[in-house]
Amino acid sequence: xxxxxxxxxxxxxxxxxxxxxxxxxxxxxxxxxxxxxxxxxxxxxxxxxxxxxxxxxxxxxxxxxxxxxxxxxxxxxxxxxxxxxxxxxxxxxxxxxxxxxxxxxxxxxxxxxxxxxxxxxxxxxxxxxxxxxxxxxxxxxxxxxxxxxxxxxxxxxxxxxxxxxxxxxxxxxxxxxxxxxxxxxxxxxxxxxxxxxxxxxxxxxxxxxxxxxxxxxxxxxxxxxxxxxxxxxxxxxxxxxxxxxxxxxxxxxxxxxxxxxxxxxxxxxxxxxxxxxxxxxxxxxxxxxxxxxxxxxxxxxxxxxxxxxxxxxxxxxxxxxxxxxxxxxxxxxxxxxxxxxxxxxxxxxxxxxxxxxxxxxxxxxxxxxxxxxxxxxxxxxxxxxxxxxxxxxxxxxxxxxxxxxxxxxxxxxxxxxxxxxxxxxxxxxxxxxxxxxxxxxxxxx
Amino acid sequence: xxxxxxxxxxxxxxxxxxxxxxxxxxxxxxxxxxxxxxxxxxxxxxxxxxxxxxxxxxxxxxxxxxxxxxxxxxxxxxxxxxxxxxxxxxxxxxxxxxxxxxxxxxxxxxxxxxxxxxxxxxxxxxxxxxxxxxxxxxxxxxxxxxxxxxxxxxxxxxxxxxxxxxxxxxxxxxxxxxxxxxxxxxxxxxxxxxxxxxxxxxxxxxxxxxxxxxxxxxxxxxxxxxxxxxxxxxxxxxxxxxxxxxxxxxxxxxxxxxxxxxxxxxxxxxxxxxxxxxxxxxxxxxxxxxxxxxxxxxxxxxxxxxxxxxxxxxxxxxxxxxxxxxxxxxxxxxxxxxxxxxxxxxxxxxxxxxxxxxxxxxxxxxxxxxxxxxxxxxxxxxxxxxxxxxxxxxxxxxxxxxxxxxxxxxxxxxxxxxxxxxxxxxxxxxxxxxxxxxxxxxxxx
Numbered sequence: 001x002x003x004x005x006x007x008x009x010x011x012x013x014x015x016x017x018x019x020x021x022x023x024x025x026x027x028x029x030x031x032x033x034x035x036x037x038x039x040x041x042x043x044x045x046x047x048x049x050x051x052x053x054x055x056x057x058x059x060x061x062x063x064x065x066x067x068x069x070x071x072x073x074x075x076x077x078x079x080x081x082x083x084x085x086x087x088x089x090x091x092x093x094x095x096x097x098x099x100x101x102x103x104x105x106x107x108x109x110x111x112x113x114x115x116x117x118x119x120x121x122x123x124x125x126x127x128x129x130x131x132x133x134x135x136x137x138x139x140x141x142x143x144x145x146x147x148x149x150x151x152x153x154x155x156x157x158x159x160x161x162x163x164x165x166x167x168x169x170x171x172x173x174x175x176x177x178x179x180x181x182x183x184x185x186x187x188x189x190x191x192x193x194x195x196x197x198x199x200x201x202x203x204x205x206x207x208x209x210x211x212x213x214x215x216x217x218x219x220x221x222x223x224x225x226x227x228x229x230x231x232x233x234x235x236x237x238x239x240x241x242x243x244x245x246x247x248x249x250x251x252x253x254x255x256x257x258x259x260x261x262x263x264x265x266x267x268x269x270x271x272x273x274x275x276x277x278x279x280x281x282x283x284x285x286x287x288x289x290x291x292x293x294x295x296x297x298x299x300x301x302x303x304x305x306x307x308x309x310x311x312x313x314x315x316x317x318x319x320x321x322x323x324x325x326x327x328x329x330x331x332x333x334x335x336x337x338x339x340x341x342x343x344x345x346x347x348x349x350x351x352x353x354x355x356x357x358x359x360x361x362x363x364x365x366x367x368x369x370x371x372x373x374x375x376x377x378x379x380x381x382x383x384x385x386x387x388x389x390x391x392x393x394x395x396x397x398x399x400x401x402x403x404x405x406x407x408x409x410x411x412x413x414x415x416x417x418x419x420x421x422x423x424x425x426x427x428x429x430x431x432x433x434x435x436x437x438x439x440x441x442x443x444x445x
Numbered sequence: 446x447x448x449x450x451x452x453x454x455x456x457x458x459x460x461x462x463x464x465x466x467x468x469x470x471x472x473x474x475x476x477x478x479x480x481x482x483x484x485x486x487x488x489x490x491x492x493x494x495x496x497x498x499x500x501x502x503x504x505x506x507x508x509x510x511x512x513x514x515x516x517x518x519x520x521x522x523x524x525x526x527x528x529x530x531x532x533x534x535x536x537x538x539x540x541x542x543x544x545x546x547x548x549x550x551x552x553x554x555x556x557x558x559x560x561x562x563x564x565x566x567x568x569x570x571x572x573x574x575x576x577x578x579x580x581x582x583x584x585x586x587x588x589x590x591x592x593x594x595x596x597x598x599x600x601x602x603x604x605x606x607x608x609x610x611x612x613x614x615x616x617x618x619x620x621x622x623x624x625x626x627x628x629x630x631x632x633x634x635x636x637x638x639x640x641x642x643x644x645x646x647x648x649x650x651x652x653x654x655x656x657x658x659x660x661x662x663x664x665x666x667x668x669x670x671x672x673x674x675x676x677x678x679x680x681x682x683x684x685x686x687x688x689x690x691x692x693x694x695x696x697x698x699x700x701x702x703x704x705x706x707x708x709x710x711x712x713x714x715x716x717x718x719x720x721x722x723x724x725x726x727x728x729x730x731x732x733x734x735x736x737x738x739x740x741x742x743x744x745x746x747x748x749x750x751x752x753x754x755x756x757x758x759x760x761x762x763x764x765x766x767x768x769x770x771x772x773x774x775x776x777x778x779x780x781x782x783x784x785x786x787x788x789x790x791x792x793x794x795x796x797x798x799x800x801x802x803x804x805x806x807x808x809x810x811x812x813x814x815x816x817x818x819x820x821x822x823x824x825x826x827x828x829x830x831x832x833x834x835x836x837x838x839x840x841x842x843x844x845x846x847x848x849x850x851x852x853x854x855x856x857x858x859x860x861x862x863x864x865x866x867x868x869x870x871x872x873x874x875x876x877x878x879x880x881x882x883x884x885x886x887x888x889x890x
Binding site for chain 1: 453474606
């Protein structure tokens with residue numbers, strides 16, 4: 001993992017911490033969701049596996065350091081700083097909410113506790129890993145719920161923001177509930193199902209559509225999905241139907257999907273292919289899928305690409321990574337930004353999930369301990385301690401099961417697309433007291 | 446470059462081409478912009494360098510092929526296909542519009558001409574490379590134009606869709622006109638300027654804001670930018686001003702940027718720091734920057750992150766990669782999809798750029814040849830021939846100069862944010878004839 005894959009200011013600050021003798025002070029940074037996008041009422045957390053991979057592997061090569069030494073911003077940096085970078089590796093602790101967990105605005109996703117320099121430099125990579133996969137997993141959960149049991153496959157690599165984003169979109173979409181992805185590398189790397197048969201270019205490559213279909217059937221057998229809309233959708237469906245078994249079904253990729261799916265269904269049924277299925281794709285999202293499902297379109301599966309892999313109606317997530325605690329010369333300070341529109345809460349936190357609401361508390365509190373206390377799940381768990389993995393991380397499939405189970409427990413009113421009800425989030429008395437102290441105490445001048 | 450970083454259907458189709466004896470037929474695929482997003486009137490092409498890097502390096506390892514052999518979709522694929530993958534490398538031609546060129550809806554960005562299998566498999570990677578960087582370069586061009594000469598720095602890695610997207614965003618933003626990026630790896634890899642000083646965590650890490658500022662000044666000297674809004678923006682500005690020279694200036698990252706910049710300017714001027722500059726950041730985009738500029742806000746530079754690196758108001762670009770020609774047994778066919786809403790034009794094409802309009806023609810035409818013909822620039826140029834680079838590609842900085850020069854030549858009415866005028870695009874007679882033939886001739890049945 002490339003240490004330079006970070007914002008330069010993480011490195012200038014680190015040089016400055018070194019200069020000021022602060023680089024090894026124990027710091028706690030918190031990654032939290034400051035606010036949700038307008039059209040989201042919850043998120044499904046994803047991307048933790050990539051954060052852990054980064055923290056375990058991040059290094060600075062000699063070439064990296066040589067480059068940094070050429071930068072004007074680091075011209076006065078102490079030599080010891082560059083030596084520190086050459087031996088840089090993450091020795092701290094990571095507490096995090098497991099992938100596949102639903103979270104809400106204001107809740108922490110993870111805490112990094114490490115020497116200040118080791119906690120500061122990862123900021124950029126960690127934010128971008130969590131934010132993107134969480135967006136895609138969340139969008140997938142919305143689409144999958146709307147599809148009402150019909151399979152949804154992620155198709156979006158070509159429109160994802162970079163090839164790597166395509167691979168991660170496949171992973172995150174599966175965590176959010178998709179049955180698979182078109183991205184082959186995501187399939188291999190994350191052990192998730194991959195889907196793919198043929199595009200229009202397949203049909204165009206043959207002089208004759210029927211010949212193209214016969215060749216596909218020969219290759220794919222029971223997995224054959226004919227793409228029928230290269231020339232004329234219903235004519236294409238008739239040619240597919242004429243080939244009989246074996247087949248999985250057909251794919252509609254353009255036009256009026258409701259009308260075409262009904263007409264195609266009739267053609268398939270009249271040919272005795274009542275078991276043949278219809279997949280639909282083409283600029284779909286949860287709203288278009290809802291229309292089709294509510295109208296009773298005979299569609300058995302959906303392929304969703306662009307809108308899912310770019311989270312098109314909410315392409316960014318307001319995640320922040322803030323210093324919340326710092327131990328200087330044996331004194332722990334609880335820190336928070338407090339200007340205007342971007343106030344944060346100090347201190348490391350824990351989220352306790354009760355049946356129907358969450359409580360955000362200080363990390364040392366245990367509100368569900370003691371006799372008669374309402375039982376709750378503590379969402380943040382140790383992942384890395386002293387730079388080492390506590391136990392192997394769950395894979396994408398396990399995260400997907402977690403998400404599905406957790407979503408079933410969320411009130412339907414919280415999950416619906418239109419005017420969802422906010423989920424109830426409370427803050428502990430101790431946390432509010434700590435925040436009040438941090439607000440009232442001016443920094444020493 | 447990982448061969449599996451592609452949609453599975455590229456590989457199932459390739460297996461099928463091999464099965465049908467078509468995998469080595471010479472094919473031409475065209476990547477074009479089917480339509481522009483609602484809020485875009487042009488794009489700045491970017492991402493070609495990554496396409497070329499991919500085509501030169503794409504391979505399938507033994508492990509890749511072993512994985513593919515486990516997939517049900519490839520269970521019947523001929524053994525020769527897997528052997529073909531093991532020796533796969535790109536031997537074809539690539540013609541492309543140089544990075545930094547403005548293009549419009551319907552125009553081709555590049556043509557790949559190669560054995561069918563070698564042209565099909567790159568589809569996914571090529572689309573995702575061009576689409577994303579083009580979105581960011583375009584967004585940057587809009588922001589930079591609105592900033593009216595004030596420097597714009599790209600800050601968006603943390604909100605980009607994956608860490609790789611952050612690196613590519615830095616590159617593409619510079620092509621679109623940004624003066625630099627916060628992404629250190631982009632700086633090293635693409636030889637573009639990097640910017641970065643300190644975040645709020647820097648200020649929070651010290652017990653005293655003034656001490657934090659002094660340490661920063663010691664480290665950065667003339668490059669010092671104080672982030673002044675951790676506790677109270679104007680109080681922070683006063684503390685910064687009290688430190689005097691050396692400094693570059695201050696950064697405002699929250700609150701009412703117009704009012705705060707005016708008040709901060711007064712504080713700096715009253716301290717005799719008339720040369721100190723003000724940078725503004727915080728969820729900015731071209732519309733907010735226009736408001737600030739039009740109101741005369743004394744802001745000298747802008748940092749733009751989320752909205753730029755996600756192209757937030759247009760997070761996807763309708764690029765497609767279509768088979769337009771195929772040579773089968775010595776006969777060249779011109780191919781086009783012609784169903785409903787997704788009609789394409791057949792044949793390899795060239796774009797001729799005249800003063801004030803473009804002509805899209807067949808690749809063999811030369812409308813600007815001959816005496817008295819109006820001179821035009823042919824935009825698509827040979828980049829790879831027989832799998833080899835024709836000449837070294839221009840870097841990001843050269844592409845940035847190309848974009849700036851080309852944008853100056855575009856009519857202002859085409860570039861404005863509100864109700865821009867469409868650019869005039871014509872099609873040659875020969876191309877329209879070819880399209881008419883492809884539409885009228887039903888495929889052989």
